[in-house]
Amino acid sequence: MRNTHDISQDLSTPTAPDGFLLGHLAEETRRRALTERAPLATTTGADPDLLAALRDAVDELGPTLLEASHDLSAHPEVSFEEHRSAAALADVVEAHDIEVVREAHGLPTALRAEVGDPSGPTIAVMSEYDALPGIGHGCGHNVIATAGLGAFLALAAVRDRLPGRVVWLGTPAEEGGGGKEIMAAHGALDGVEAALMVHPFTYDIADPLFLGRRQLRATFTGVTSHASAQPFMGRNALDAVNLMYTGVGLHRQQMPATDRVHGVVTAGGDRPNVIPEHAEMLFYLRSEHPESLAVLSDRIADIARGAALMTGCGVELSWDESPPYLPVRGNAALAAAWSTRYGERGRRVLSPDVVPRMFAGSTDFGNVSYRVPGVHAMVKITDEDLSLHTREFADAAVGEEADRVVLDSAWAMAAVSADWLSDPALRQAAVDDFEAAGGAVDVPSYFGQETAR
Numbered sequence: 001m002r003n004t005h006d007i008s009q010d011l012s013t014p015t016a017p018d019g020f021l022l023g024h025l026a027e028e029t030r031r032r033a034l035t036e037r038a039p040l041a042t043t044t045g046a047d048p049d050l051l052a053a054l055r056d057a058v059d060e061l062g063p064t065l066l067e068a069s070h071d072l073s074a075h076p077e078v079s080f081e082e083h084r085s086a087a088a089l090a091d092v093v094e095a096h097d098i099e100v101v102r103e104a105h106g107l108p109t110a111l112r113a114e115v116g117d118p119s120g121p122t123i124a125v126m127s128e129y130d131a132l133p134g135i136g137h138g139c140g141h142n143v144i145a146t147a148g149l150g151a152f153l154a155l156a157a158v159r160d161r162l163p164g165r166v167v168w169l170g171t172p173a174e175e176g177g178g179g180k181e182i183m184a185a186h187g188a189l190d191g192v193e194a195a196l197m198v199h200p201f202t203y204d205i206a207d208p209l210f211l212g213r214r215q216l217r218a219t220f221t222g223v224t225s226h227a228s229a230q231p232f233m234g235r236n237a238l239d240a241v242n243l244m245y246t247g248v249g250l251h252r253q254q255m256p257a258t259d260r261v262h263g264v265v266t267a268g269g270d271r272p273n274v275i276p277e278h279a280e281m282l283f284y285l286r287s288e289h290p291e292s293l294a295v296l297s298d299r300i301a302d303i304a305r306g307a308a309l310m311t312g313c314g315v316e317l318s319w320d321e322s323p324p325y326l327p328v329r330g331n332a333a334l335a336a337a338w339s340t341r342y343g344e345r346g347r348r349v350l351s352p353d354v355v356p357r358m359f360a361g362s363t364d365f366g367n368v369s370y371r372v373p374g375v376h377a378m379v380k381i382t383d384e385d386l387s388l389h390t391r392e393f394a395d396a397a398v399g400e401e402a403d404r405v406v407l408d409s410a411w412a413m414a415a416v417s418a419d420w421l422s423d424p425a426l427r428q429a430a431v432d433d434f435e436a437a438g439g440a441v442d443v444p445s446y447f448g449q450e451t452a453r
């Protein structure tokens with residue numbers, strides 16, 4: 001395919017996007033990855049004997065974790081339907097004589113288990129296990145699930161020596177639905193003071209950029225009439241959609257580079273000879289800060305109202321039919337602890353600026369990270385420049401490198417948890433960083449309404 005049309009030829013196929021920029025950014029990323037390193041921990045962490053016991057526990061768990069990872073990958077289930085996946089993970093935990101709460105915190109496919117001393121500090125380790133329609137575990141959540149499981153079971157193996165409590169949360173519906181927000185609204189994070197998880201990727205990064213995300217459904221109501229005989233008696237809802245889409249497009253020039261807005265028309269009329277009385281669009285809005293996401297929301301809402309005014313249609317705005325995702329707030333102290341422990345497995349954790357900021361998505365861990373200090377580390381499972389959400393990435397997530405990452409991540413999350421439970425200086429540094437970034441936010445009402453189901 002060419003990247004421009006030859007107008008003397010058939011125009012029935014699209015032109016090909018030029019790959020120059022992707023290649024250029026990949027080259028820049030590779031160059032930065034050679035030199036830029038994440039900072040390491042300056043705090044002491046856990047007792048070496050405890051860490052040695054965790055190392056042995058992870059080694060022993062290895063075959064169980066990899067079997068579970070491949071099993072989840074072979075039986076992918078989408079958001080809110082992860083019944084088999086949740087049961088498989090719960091069964092493994094119960095096989096280690098640990099009680100599991102199934103259907104935990106308001107969701108049929110959520111899980112919770114805990115070990116250690118509830119009178120001490122409490123840290124949570126999270127496992128996602130939802131897949132994508134049509135492409136299975138193209139986001140590699142089988143790696144997330146089993147790395148979290150491994151960290152929890154390793155910590156459970158030394159539970160009598162833990163100076164605090166570890167909560168394991170099986171969190172459904174990250175790809176759509178905001179499972180962590182729903183669980184948090186049902187008490188999953190009550191008493192929890194820090195949270196950890198990993199996500200597979202093509203680079204090892206402790207503190208990556210994730211944008212906040214909201215959804216807006218704009219429903220325009222017009223007046224139907226005969227499009228030829230009495231058009232003057234109509235109000236055209238499709239015109240309103242057209243003007244909103246155009247207004248959003250024009251607004252893009254004024255948006256900061258890290259804001260995103262993308263929409264589709266979900267209803268636009270039925271027949272040309274009837275002036276459409278019902279038309280509807282669904283937009284996703286994304287931004288790097290909760291504050292800037294609120295600003296973007298106001299602008300897009302005004303554009304919708306403007307479209308209604310211009311066409312004489314009615315408009316109804318429905319925000320966040322599933323919970324909005326806040327951006328991920330990094331935590332320097334926990335990220336440094338992560339980089340140190342993950343580095344002990346021969347990993348080179350990169351600074352967050354290695355990957356171009358334009359390659360950012362969103363995750364419901366953002367909502368966790370505005371409640372408690374947290375780390376959402378990206379872990380490198382493939383050398384290829386593969387994109388998340390592809391079949392190729394699903395294959396990579398059960399490859400040899402991904403298997404090694406499951407065990408390395410299980411170790412690192414277990415070790416950081418032990419560090420955090422053992423070391424008041426690390427806990428204080430994490431809190432200081434969290435408070436300096438603005439402290440805990442009332443997430444469900446952040447955008448002015450209750451949003452968790």
Ligand SMILES: [Zn+2]
Binds near residue numbers: 175388
């Ligand atoms: Zn994903």
Ligand SMILES: [Zn+2]
Binds near residue numbers: 139140141199
């Ligand atoms: Zn994912």
